[in-house]
Amino acid sequence: MAQSHRQSQPLDSANLALRNTDTAVPAPPWQAEDQIEDAVAPGQRDTPTVGLGGELTTRKQRSLWTDAWRRLRRNKLAVVGLFLVAAFSLIAIFAPAIAPYGQAEVVDFRLARDAPSWTWPMGLDANGRDMFSRMAYGARVSLVVGVLAQAIVLLIGVPIGALAGYFGGATDNVLMRLVDVIYAIPQLLIVLLFVNWWGPGLFNIFLAIGLVGWVTEARLVRGQFLSLREQEYVSAAQVAGASGTYIIRKHMLPNSLTPIIVALTFGIPTAIFIEAALSYVGVGIRPPQASWGQMVAEGSNPGYIETDPHMLLFPVLAIGLTMLGFSFLGDGLRDALDPKGSRD
Amino acid sequence: MAGSLGAGALVAPAIGEDSREEAGPRMMRFAMNRIFWFIPTILVMAAFTFLIMHATPGSPFDVSDKQRPEDIRRLEALYGLDKPLPEQFVLYLWNAAHLDFGISYHARPQTVNEIIGRTFPISLHLGAMATLFAVVVGMTLGVLAAVNQNGWLDYTSVTMAVLFYSMPSFVMGFLLILLFVVWLPDIGVNLGFRVGGWDRPIDWILPTIALGAAPLATLARYTRSSMIEVIRSDFVRTARAKGLTEEGVVSKHVLKNALIPVVTLIGPIFAAVATGSFFVEQVFNIPGMGKFFVTSMQVKDQPMILAVVLLYGVFLAIMNLLVDLTYGVIDPRIRY
Numbered sequence: 001m002a003q004s005h006r007q008s009q010p011l012d013s014a015n016l017a018l019r020n021t022d023t024a025v026p027a028p029p030w031q032a033e034d035q036i037e038d039a040v041a042p043g044q045r046d047t048p049t050v051g052l053g054g055e056l057t058t059r060k061q062r063s064l065w066t067d068a069w070r071r072l073r074r075n076k077l078a079v080v081g082l083f084l085v086a087a088f089s090l091i092a093i094f095a096p097a098i099a100p101y102g103q104a105e106v107v108d109f110r111l112a113r114d115a116p117s118w119t120w121p122m123g124l125d126a127n128g129r130d131m132f133s134r135m136a137y138g139a140r141v142s143l144v145v146g147v148l149a150q151a152i153v154l155l156i157g158v159p160i161g162a163l164a165g166y167f168g169g170a171t172d173n174v175l176m177r178l179v180d181v182i183y184a185i186p187q188l189l190i191v192l193l194f195v196n197w198w199g200p201g202l203f204n205i206f207l208a209i210g211l212v213g214w215v216t217e218a219r220l221v222r223g224q225f226l227s228l229r230e231q232e233y234v235s236a237a238q239v240a241g242a243s244g245t246y247i248i249r250k251h252m253l254p255n256s257l258t259p260i261i262v263a264l265t266f267g268i269p270t271a272i273f274i275e276a277a278l279s280y281v282g283v284g285i286r287p288p289q290a291s292w293g294q295m296v297a298e299g300s301n302p303g304y305i306e307t308d309p310h311m312l313l314f315p316v317l318a319i320g321l322t323m324l325g326f327s328f329l330g331d332g333l334r335d336a337l338d339p340k341g342s343r344d
Numbered sequence: 345m346a347g348s349l350g351a352g353a354l355v356a357p358a359i360g361e362d363s364r365e366e367a368g369p370r371m372m373r374f375a376m377n378r379i380f381w382f383i384p385t386i387l388v389m390a391a392f393t394f395l396i397m398h399a400t401p402g403s404p405f406d407v408s409d410k411q412r413p414e415d416i417r418r419l420e421a422l423y424g425l426d427k428p429l430p431e432q433f434v435l436y437l438w439n440a441a442h443l444d445f446g447i448s449y450h451a452r453p454q455t456v457n458e459i460i461g462r463t464f465p466i467s468l469h470l471g472a473m474a475t476l477f478a479v480v481v482g483m484t485l486g487v488l489a490a491v492n493q494n495g496w497l498d499y500t501s502v503t504m505a506v507l508f509y510s511m512p513s514f515v516m517g518f519l520l521i522l523l524f525v526v527w528l529p530d531i532g533v534n535l536g537f538r539v540g541g542w543d544r545p546i547d548w549i550l551p552t553i554a555l556g557a558a559p560l561a562t563l564a565r566y567t568r569s570s571m572i573e574v575i576r577s578d579f580v581r582t583a584r585a586k587g588l589t590e591e592g593v594v595s596k597h598v599l600k601n602a603l604i605p606v607v608t609l610i611g612p613i614f615a616a617v618a619t620g621s622f623f624v625e626q627v628f629n630i631p632g633m634g635k636f637f638v639t640s641m642q643v644k645d646q647p648m649i650l651a652v653v654l655l656y657g658v659f660l661a662i663m664n665l666l667v668d669l670t671y672g673v674i675d676p677r678i679r680y
Contacts, residue, residue, distance in 0.1 A: 181388045
């Protein structure tokens with residue numbers, strides 16, 4: 001679900017979330033100290049505040065990011081998420097150093113499907129390859145797909161959403177009609193069609209996911225820009241003669257950053273899931289390159305499930321934990337970056 | 345204006361701004377607008393799928409090395425694949441408009457309509473059960489959790505929601521299989537669970553749970569926070585102050601207002617269940633449309649693929665329209 005329904009609730013509330021956080025209005029001095037901290041806009045340096053006694057105090061300013069980090073650390077689920085995501089990323093990055101064997105290396109064909117033991121902690125697969133090594137390399141594939149697909153989403157979605165939201169009118173209408181049409185087709189179906197067209201392989205997969213997924217990002221940025229456009233500081237910049245691109249770059253993009261970051265945190269696991277799903281049905285990563293989805297497909301062979309469950313369990317758990325980690329982190333980030341939105 | 349095809353078309357409720365008499369015609373106009381956009385969307389979708397299908401290398405009839413090239417060409421001519429692309433597309437649209445989707449290349453001589461007629465009801469059955477399961481259990485859990493805020497029921501349902509809502513359906517399906525077939529075979533066998541099949545009602549249980557778990561969690565979460573928001577609002581305080589019992593407050597004031605925003609989730613849930621069923625059908629070996637679609641894709645069965653994409657697109661668009669209209673009916677503050 002989260003999976004591929006693109007109108008996912010988290011993004012919507014993230015979209016609403018930012019509206020009142022980033023307007024650069026200094027907090028009135030009579031507010032409690034923690035409220036002042038929350039209202040300080042990013043990019044402001046030291047804030048001179050007039051204390052109750054009338055003396056001028058200069059307090060060391062905390063940026064939005066230090067504040068958000070402080071709030072994130074207090075959220076237990078978010079810390080668990082951060083830990084899972086960090087572990088996953090480290091394994092993926094250092095896969096060749098961690099894995100005792102190569103991803104396609106047959107350790108011992110006669111011991112195929114051997115159960116987990118001290119020598120091979122996750123057992124061997126049907127071809128006698130080390131499961132643990134293949135899992136590590138599989139993490140690499142997942143991370144690459146997740147990150148690069150999101151990079152494409154950002155590269156296409158943000159400019160289009162920005163143009164539509166800032167200029168409005170005919171530009172908005174044309175761009176959003178296009179977005180609506182793509183949005184109407186189930187995401188997974190188009191990705192399947194694309195990959196079927198271009199053939200399986202890592203590059204084709206993240207390209208397809210990125211080329212389909214930007215629509216959600218464009219909608220999000222457009223909505224954000226539509227509301228930011230009405231802000232007084234944008235009118236002020238326009239009156240002062242700033243160009244459209246300058247306003248977009250200097251005022252509107254920085255103020256749309258947090259919903260984009262949150263959307264990114266939810267986009268990466270979606271891409272990872274799609275890759276796993278494609279590889280599971282056999283149109284994804286080509287063997288012998290390891291991929292979690294492909295390992296699930298092998299382990300779920302009816303002949304193996306009951307006798308050798310380790311071949312199914314580890315890849316399934318890896319996919320599940322990665323999804324969990326990113327969604328905990330995403331939820332935590334959304335709350336941390338939006339001090340006003342108190343969710344229950 | 346933009347976004348009139350998605351749920352984003354709903355304008356934020358403006359309380360007491362308009363007279364209620366206008367609601368009817370305005371809703372009609374909204375529905376007409378949506379239906380009007382429906383046609384170009386479907387056309388673009390069909391053209392898009394058609395182009396991709398034809399750009400995909402390899403002839404759908406080139407299935408073995410032993411075939412002679414002239415035989416492949418003869419088959420292609422028989423199915424009209426030698427005609428120019430625009431002509432093929434117009435012909436396809438003309439036939440599709442008459443609900444004739446042609447003959448499946450792979451499962452000849454069955455027509456696409458026959459195959460969809462056989463497989464779609466199974467997918468629909470599974471999807472309907474999963475949606476029903478998610479809506480009933482998810483909303484109930486959400487309401488109970490909110491009413492007993494910070495009680496054990498609350499913690500249990502929040503933990504469950506947190507664990508399930510990001511879990512892909514095929515991961516869930518395999519975990520269920522491992523649990524009942526491998527680790528607890530006694531219970532599993534007693535209940536009659538097995539790895540795959542669809543002919544006995546007992547076979548329906550695990551796929552339904554696998555497909556429904558994530559939407560269930562999303563619904564429970566959303567219902568709970570929506571309920572809590574309403575419970576803290578002024579009119580609920582007023583209702584308590586005038587001496588209503590807690591049950592009265594919840595049933596008369598909280599429930600109605602809290603469940604309205606939850607309805608918007610049902611559109612995305614349909615989409616999630618529809619795509620999820622592709623993989624759940626694969627996991628549990630269910631002879632539904634999703635499983636068939638994956639095979640069609642691998643053998644380049646163009647008429648099948650086109651028909652399934654169109655069917656999904658139209659089905660989801662209609663569902664979203666219905667959800668948006670329902671939303672307007674149950675919440676009179678909504679303006680279209």
